[in-house]
Amino acid sequence: MIWVFGEGFGGTLTLSVVHLNLSYPETLFTGFPGAALLYALISVFILVSFKKRFLKEASRLTAILIFGVGALIQLLPQFFDPRVQFSMFVSSVLMGSAPHSLVPYIVKLASWAFFHPVVANVAEIMASLSIAFTLILNKKAVIPLSAVYLAFVWAFGMGFMGLFNGVATDLGTPPLLFVLVLCATLAR
Numbered sequence: 001m002i003w004v005f006g007e008g009f010g011g012t013l014t015l016s017v018v019h020l021n022l023s024y025p026e027t028l029f030t031g032f033p034g035a036a037l038l039y040a041l042i043s044v045f046i047l048v049s050f051k052k053r054f055l056k057e058a059s060r061l062t063a064i065l066i067f068g069v070g071a072l073i074q075l076l077p078q079f080f081d082p083r084v085q086f087s088m089f090v091s092s093v094l095m096g097s098a099p100h101s102l103v104p105y106i107v108k109l110a111s112w113a114f115f116h117p118v119v120a121n122v123a124e125i126m127a128s129l130s131i132a133f134t135l136i137l138n139k140k141a142v143i144p145l146s147a148v149y150l151a152f153v154w155a156f157g158m159g160f161m162g163l164f165n166g167v168a169t170d171l172g173t174p175p176l177l178f179v180l181v182l183c184a185t186l187a188r
Contacts, residue, residue, distance in 0.1 A: 022087050024078040028070040028128065029088045029157035031173045038176035045183065052187045060184035064135045066177065071128035079121045085113035089156055097167055098159025106156055135184060146181045150174040 026032040041062060049055035078084050089110035092098040098106055113120035127149045134142040154160055154174035161172035 022078075022081075022083055024081075024084045024087070025073050025076055027073050027079070027088065027124075028067075028173065028177075029124070029153055030091070031158065032070060032073065033066060033173070035170050035173050035176055038173060038180065042176065042179060042183065049187075055183055056185075056187035059180050059187065060135055060138075063177065063180045063184050064132050066180075067128045067132040067135070071125045071132065074121055074125045074128065079124075080117050082114045082117040085117040085120050086110045089113055092157065092159025095159075095162075097162035097165060099164040102155060102159065106159065109156055131181075135181070140185060142181055143185055146178055150178045 042059070045055050045058045045062075049058070073079075089106055093103050093106050093110075131142060131146050131149060134145055151174070154172060158172050158174065159165075160168075161170065162168040163171065
């Protein structure tokens with residue numbers, strides 16, 4: 001119910017965020033595919049995993065799918081628009097969810113992404129793809145790789161979801177994606 005009504009299917013059906021008079025698809029930076037869906041999936045994987053192998057494989061395939069689709073979404077032409085790159089980073093500042101001490105750095109990064117939209121978007125695509133391919137290859141290097149990328153997304157894309165400002169309703173997608181990666185990697 002929360003994923004359907006509260007998160008609007010996590011942006012998977014509309015694929016649209018409207019911010020600063022711009023309309024662009026949901027992305028990992030804006031919370032795709034939705035925290036409620038990830039809570040549900042991880043819970044189901046744990047509950048039905050009589051064998052640890054199921055937890056590992058289900059988590060691995062789900063994480064590969066999410067990071068792969070995340071990279072494909074970033075390939076859409078809108079994400080090469082400097083205004084969209086700026087909006088993706090600065091939205092957490094404008095909504096008041098970013099910690100005040102992080103605001104100047106987010107704004108600097110947003111400005112840099114505005115002036116270098118192709119480089120910024122290619123970096124976002126490559127980060128998602130490298131995590132997906134590292135998961136496909138079943139390498140343990142995916143843990144630090146995904147930790148750095150998802151921490152970056154959580155801090156600079158979502159402003160920690162308001163956790164440090166007292167406006168958080170949940171942790172958001174990045175920490176849950178990291179739990180999914182841990183389940184995919186550490187479950188035996």
